[in-house]
Amino acid sequence: MRALVPLVFKKATELRDRWNSIMREANVKPGEGHLINVCSWASRATFDVMGSAGFDYEFNAIQNEDNELLKAYTEMFEVAISRQSGGWRTTLALYIPLWDKLFPDNTSRFVAKCQKVIQRVAGKLIQEKKRKMADAEEKGETYQGKDLLSLLLKSNSSVDLPPEQRISDEDILHMINTFMFAGTDTTSLAMTWTLYLLAKFPVVQDRLRTELRSVLPSTSLESLTQDEIQSLYATIADLPYLDNVIRETLRLIPPVHSSIRVATKDDVVPASSPFKRKSADGTMVEEDVKQILVPKGTFIHVPIEGFNHDKGLWGEDAWNFNPDRWDDLPEAVKALPGLYSHILTFSAGPRACIGLRMSTIELKSFLFTLVANFKFTDSETHKIGKANVMEEFYED
């Protein structure tokens, strides 16, 4: 993870410079604003980080959007996310995964087209990496690549690994897809919502900027040595208000708002307080229910956002954006499980997120660079909506 820090700083300063040059080109005068689609830029930045750190691949997305692999991923993500709105096809595909393959609609055909591009380009990437490793071996050297793909290929070709435990190139390709899907837009959404909330709550933004500027180095970030960057990041990582702002955003707007699990055996889930059960047509079926029976095979919707917003645990102000709450959490919250800060944003248990540390480095470094240099305000012309549990943001 240490090796990630200089790369993330490089990308954060690149994004800062790109925004500055856009404003210069648009002739924006000091104090004037300029409309920027933060969501799209944040996504391009996290693609760049994942490309370099994950696969030693330069999407170069902050500079241009023409890369064909980048286009395939972004278009595929957009389509996949638009499908999340539900509908009978989505539900059917959940129970019969082959359905989409047997009876593809336009969306499935489009995703298949993107997948073909990914298979071709990422497949070439895997072959090139293997060739570099073989070349190094021929010279009696060890290939030094530190990206995820190199480490994966190295451990996969290790002589100690029994052949039946080696993973195929096809599975490695699937892993690249998983990392691109799980590790880019999640972090960029977290970054975007943080900047959005800062725009909505200028007092919080000003207080955060003051904290960030207090640790700005006296020379430019570009002139820092690797050791100085590491030491700057260690300082940023410990900034209390930045930490609170990030935790509060991740609590209030988790980028993954819900998940699904399947019960592998019959189970009983106790209710924290008795509830009334209604049938699908809204008529009352049972009063004073104290537990939920879960038969094996049931699909369970895990409401991450609901867990993070529970007023019974977090207090009446649970739906408010209040970074200071992290200085004095209710006892009930402290007792909650979760990989991160008693919230379910990164899930929990054996299949919890493995990218928590990577996304923390990205969020802290990018927010440091951007908030110390720019002031964010809500767009007057573009309405930004929020679905799921909350539709509005409440002032504390």
Ligand code: HEM
């Ligand atoms: C703010 C950023 C992120 C959030 C909110 C987030 C959230 C999550 C959640 C909720 C899950 C569980 C999904 C489920 O089981 O239904 C998950 C899994 C996963 N995440 Fe993240 N993630 C983030 C960043 C990252 C990053 C940067 C990486 C890349 C290293 C990553 C890699 C993964 C992987 C590989 C899994 C699957 C783990 C498994 O099934 O064993 N995530 N993430």
